[in-house]
Amino acid sequence: MPSFCLMGKIAKKEVKMNGKKVKVSCFNCGQTNNYPLEAEDKKVICGRCHSPLPRPGDVLEVNPDQAFSLISRSSLPVLIDFYSHTCPPCQMMAPFLERLARRRAGELMVIKIEVDRYPEMAAQFGIQSVPTFAIFHRNSERGRISGAMPETDLALWVAKLA
Numbered sequence: 001m002p003s004f005c006l007m008g009k010i011a012k013k014e015v016k017m018n019g020k021k022v023k024v025s026c027f028n029c030g031q032t033n034n035y036p037l038e039a040e041d042k043k044v045i046c047g048r049c050h051s052p053l054p055r056p057g058d059v060l061e062v063n064p065d066q067a068f069s070l071i072s073r074s075s076l077p078v079l080i081d082f083y084s085h086t087c088p089p090c091q092m093m094a095p096f097l098e099r100l101a102r103r104r105a106g107e108l109m110v111i112k113i114e115v116d117r118y119p120e121m122a123a124q125f126g127i128q129s130v131p132t133f134a135i136f137h138r139n140s141e142r143g144r145i146s147g148a149m150p151e152t153d154l155a156l157w158v159a160k161l162a
Helices: 002-017 064-073 088-103 119-124 151-161
Strands: 021-025 032-036 059-061 078-083 109-114 132-137 140-146
Touching: 059 088, 064 078, 064 109, 064 119, 078 088, 088 109, 088 151, 132 151, 140 151
Parallel strands: 059 109, 078 109
Antiparallel strands: 021 032, 078 132, 132 140
């Protein structure tokens, strides 16, 4: 089964990363930092501005300022999930995003924007329906897709663009 093979390869990569550092971008200044995986319960700060760093592999709910900072400054690709708490397909996709974020820790930042809370951002990005996923890298949109989908389809779409 293809999804099993894909997941197996990614899981092996996760195990190899233990004891190493992964890359994470600072929300405040956009600096890419090495984040020691052993420091999971400790506060890790940015080497440039000394702001706390997000933990690699987390799906982060952000405000528009944080999102724009990551889009414009991060050297890592940024996957944005435009969602609504009242949307069942959005809720269905949430665990898929969490697993994807853990598997791609250090290679991809995964963030969420709640369109009901930040309608101006949804309008600015032309979001017509939720869930909508967009990938940005170095201040450029690489791709966008809307609607719920199987986990493997999401993972393959992200792998192709990020």
